[in-house]
Amino acid sequence: MxxxxxxxxxxxxxxxKYSSPIFNSVRIAQACLESNYGQSDLAKNGKNLFGIKASYPWVGELYTKITKEEVTGKLIKVPGDxxxxxxxxxxxxxHASFFTSTxxxxxxxxxxxxxxxTPEQxxxxxxxxxxxxxxxxxxxxxLINEYDLKQYDKEDKKMLTFQQCADILGLKIKKQLAPVxxxxxxxxRMNDNKYGITTHNTGNVDPRATAQMHANLQSRVYGASWHWxxxxxxxIQSFEDDVSCWHASDGKGPGNMRTIAFEGCINRGGNYKKAMDNMxxxxxIYCYLKNWDPLLMIKQHYDYAPNKKNCPAQIRAGKEGINWSVYLSMIVNHINTLRGTSKYNPKGLDTFEVKGYTSPKLPFKELKVGDMVTIENGGKWYDPQKEVEMKPSIxxxxxxxxxxxVKDIKDVSHSKVAYLLENxxxxxxxEHIKEAKSDWVKVEDTEVNKDDRIEPEIDKNVDKEFYEVKDGQFYLDGVLYEIKKA
Incomplete structure (x- = not known):
């Protein structure tokens, strides 16, 4: 024992192993308390460590026992499933996904x-x-304090919200719910999402057949339905996850009853690759939040339709290089982005080459993990693998x-260090971080006697930064600086 x-x-x-929006310390404490450290009847015979009752959307086995509930300050015994x-x-x-399951x-x-x-909150x-x-x-x-359970909390392990996931991936989302x-x-409302997601292509190439048009169609109560x-x-979301829509051609089968339906638009004039990437x-996002394996939980309409309907037709045909295996790999890459183990340019922003390192090397203040920093005007994201910068979408x-x-990088532009920013x-x-220049001061604003400075005759065709300046001074973007004296 x-x-x-x-x-x-x-x-x-x-x-x-299983990420959750609940702090690890709280989850462990709950398991200890609810199961008496694994020794309770429910933990031994029902393998239930958290006392979760068989409420919707649970459709598995039940374990019935007498339990105690506090009612108006008194404990009473009641039967429970x-x-x-x-x-x-x-x-x-x-338990990891229980709190967001409906x-x-x-x-x-x-x-x-x-x-x-915080865990206490x-x-x-x-x-x-x-x-x-x-x-x-x-x-x-x-329990958290007695057993120092906070040691198991990792700041980057706390689950992101749906909106935070969308922001990180650069996906614009909105709700326009249709009548149920x-x-x-x-x-x-009887969908437990047990079988994950059914993937469709709309089949409508009309230039006007955008996501908004399809959402408007559903708002008017259409003879078919899908979630997104x-x-x-x-x-655009038209139905919440717990609604069983009409989309998979299998009647009351698992496609219609127990999956969430995504329709990917193929309208002419739209960017098909971008639409599939958005899908x-x-x-x-769903796989990340629900701990789903995309290879098991992402299916095609074809998989559920008794007549093996050729849908999503464009993905199945490999349109513009995106076949089913490529599409799944795109999903996996985006999941890794949300888990913080991924590409440096998850939003697919336009990139441009960074200038080679410009001398003199500038004395930026050294910053560390945990420091709060401010992005300066003109700030751009950086990809240390490809050594390119990306213009932000906003x-x-x-x-x-x-x-x-914090990452030491090959000298580029004016920088020798790059910072990964949380959120x-x-x-x-x-060079794009305000706090890295907190001890800089413009020479024009100091008490330095202008007569003591060397003011070379500037050739307008040559960058100022290549001219000799007084020791301890340097140019950046045509402005002369020096380090503030303590």
Whole structure:
């Protein structure tokens, strides 16, 4: 039998494997408290470590037992149906996505839990929501402190929100929800998403057949339905995930009843490659948030249609080089971006060559991981692999972010260091960071006697930076600076 420390180590390894919007320390504390360190009847016989009941959208086995609930300050015994798992690992995996498994849980019941900034805030927010015990949060905090569970928290492990994922990938998303009319345009709210995503191409090449046009069509109650439509500009949601739409040609089969439908636009005049990339980004967001394996959970309309309908026809035909295997690889790349293990230019921005390093080498202030920094006017993202910069899709001037990683780079432009900025998940050269120049001062603003400075006669055809200046001074973009004296 495992002792408490051994139980914690085992659960810590599992929670690290399955990402969640809940802090690892809180998840481990919940497992300890709910299962009595793996020794409870429910943990032993139902493999349920977190006391999760068999509520929607659970369709697996049940484990029925008497449980205690706090009602008006008193504990009472009540029978309860709980989720039964085949292993502790599956219990941890299910718990990882439980708080975002329905729109109600995500946006109402656990809204404060998901927005908590610290393990303590999150533990308190679970009181009265996850558990009726009025001391639930305090018990979790005591466990976190007693066993130093914060050591298992990793700042970059905290799950991103849907909107944060879209921002990182450069995907514009919006909601335009259509009426939910069972037997008119859908089966109703009974979709548990168990089989993932069904991928379609619209089949409509009309130049006007954009995502917005298809969303408008569904808003007027069309005779078919799907959850999202995506083109080269945006992704628009028409139905929430729990609605079983009419899209997969399989009646009340798994395609219609248990998958989320994406329609990729093929309208003439649109950028087809960009539209498919946007649909891959949307698929990646779902896979990231729900811990889905894209190779198992992303299917074609063809896979569900009894008549093997040729859809998504354009992807199946490999239009513009994007066949099914390429499309899946695009999704995987975007998932890796969200996990922070990916390409340096996830948004596919236009790139341009960086100038070779210009002397003299400028004395930027050394910054470190965790420092908050400000992006200066003209700031651009940098790709240290290809040694190119990218123009941002929106103005980033004045935006602040925390340094996530520091990288020594081959000398380019005026920089020798690049910084990876948290939230943006992109690199930027030190010359575009305000704080890297915090000890600079323009020579014109100092007490230096102008007569003591060398003012060479400037050839307008030659960059000022190549002229000799007084020791300790340097030009940048035609302005003479020196380091502020302490």
């Amino acid at each position: 495992m002792n408490r420390e051994q139980f914690i180590e085992k659960i810590a390894g599992l929670v690290d 709980f989720r039964k798992y085949a292993s502790w690992e599956l219990s941890v995996k299910d 729109d109600y849980r995500k946006n109402v019941a656990y809204k404060d839990v998901l927005s908590a900034k 999150q533990a308190r927010a679970l009181t009265g929501t996850y558990a009726t015990d009025s001391t639930y949060g305090a018990k979790l905090i005591n 009319k069972p037997r008119v345009n859908c089966f109703g 439509q995506v083109d080269d500009k945006e992704a 891959a980004k949307l698929s990646a 103005s980033i001037t004045g935006k602040q972010a925390k340094i996530k990683q 943006f998940n992109s690199w930027i050269l030190e």
